[in-house]
Amino acid sequence: MCKILSSLLDIAESDSSVLIEGATGTGKELIAKAIHHLSRRKNGPFIAVNCAALPDGLLESELFGHVKGAFTGAFKDRAGRFALADGGTLFLDEIGSTSMAFQADLLRVLQDGHFVPVGGSDGRHADFRLIVATNEDLMGLTHQDRFRTDLYYRIGVAKIRLPDLAERKEDIPILVDHFISPARDARYDTLKEV
Numbered sequence: 001m002c003k004i005l006s007s008l009l010d011i012a013e014s015d016s017s018v019l020i021e022g023a024t025g026t027g028k029e030l031i032a033k034a035i036h037h038l039s040r041r042k043n044g045p046f047i048a049v050n051c052a053a054l055p056d057g058l059l060e061s062e063l064f065g066h067v068k069g070a071f072t073g074a075f076k077d078r079a080g081r082f083a084l085a086d087g088g089t090l091f092l093d094e095i096g097s098t099s100m101a102f103q104a105d106l107l108r109v110l111q112d113g114h115f116v117p118v119g120g121s122d123g124r125h126a127d128f129r130l131i132v133a134t135n136e137d138l139m140g141l142t143h144q145d146r147f148r149t150d151l152y153y154r155i156g157v158a159k160i161r162l163p164d165l166a167e168r169k170e171d172i173p174i175l176v177d178h179f180i181s182p183a184r185d186a187r188y189d190t191l192k193e194v
Contacts, residue, residue, distance in 0.1 A: 004031070004160060012038035017110070017155045020133040022162030028133035029093060031160060036089040041129055044088025047081050052094035056102055061118050064105075070119025082115050085128035095155070096136035096147060103148045110154050130155060 011018060012035045020028045029048060036046045054062055061070075065080030081090060098106075109115045110130065114123040132155050141147035 004162065005034075007160070008034055009038055011035055011158045011160070013040075014158065015040070015129055016157035017129070018131040018158045018160065019138070019156040020131065020160045020162065021138070022133070022135065023164050024135050026162040026164065028162060029091065031162065032089070032091045032131040032133065035131060036091075036129075039089070039129065041088050044128075045085055046089050046091065047085040047128075048091040048093065049081055050093045052097040056099045059098065059102060060105065064115050064117050066118035067120040070117070074119065077117070080115075080117060082109065082126050082128065083124060086125075087127055088129070090128045090130050092130065092132045094134060095132040096134040096138055096141055100146070100148060103151045107148060107151045107154060110151075 008031070018032070018035060020031055022028050032048075033046060036042060049059075049062060051059060061078075061080065063081045065078050065083055066074050068074055068076050109126050112123075113126055115126050116123050138147050138152050138156075142149045142152050
């Protein structure tokens, strides 16, 4: 883990996209936050989205935002995560769970530097650093035509592979603290320490 931590400063200094690979619970989001806090974008927002938790149509609206009337229930304009991450970092967890159509849309945003909200016609500037994470073998998914090769190379400019926890038992207390801190912050006074 020390080798990974020592590489974070170099990765943080660039504004390149980062791909973090590792099993569930290995601290991928923790590493993404560390990169953000070490980067020139540290004063900007850190916006996290779990791609596996949202169906494709909702994921598109969540990231791109939408304009009033774009679909049933769109009663007003809504900024998406691309806009909310302006000047900061956008962290997309479980990127391997997204559809090929969504991947094409994301690639277009990364290539063009702008996006169009769902139902809109005017492009908006996209200024965020992208960090993605997966517990899947994305290169294997490209061979199965389940992940776009061009997107794989676009998001994997810098790569971090997190070893399984069995190989880094000394990190378990840090990760436990990270995972229980939201509960502790929600005033569960019984969660003092593990």
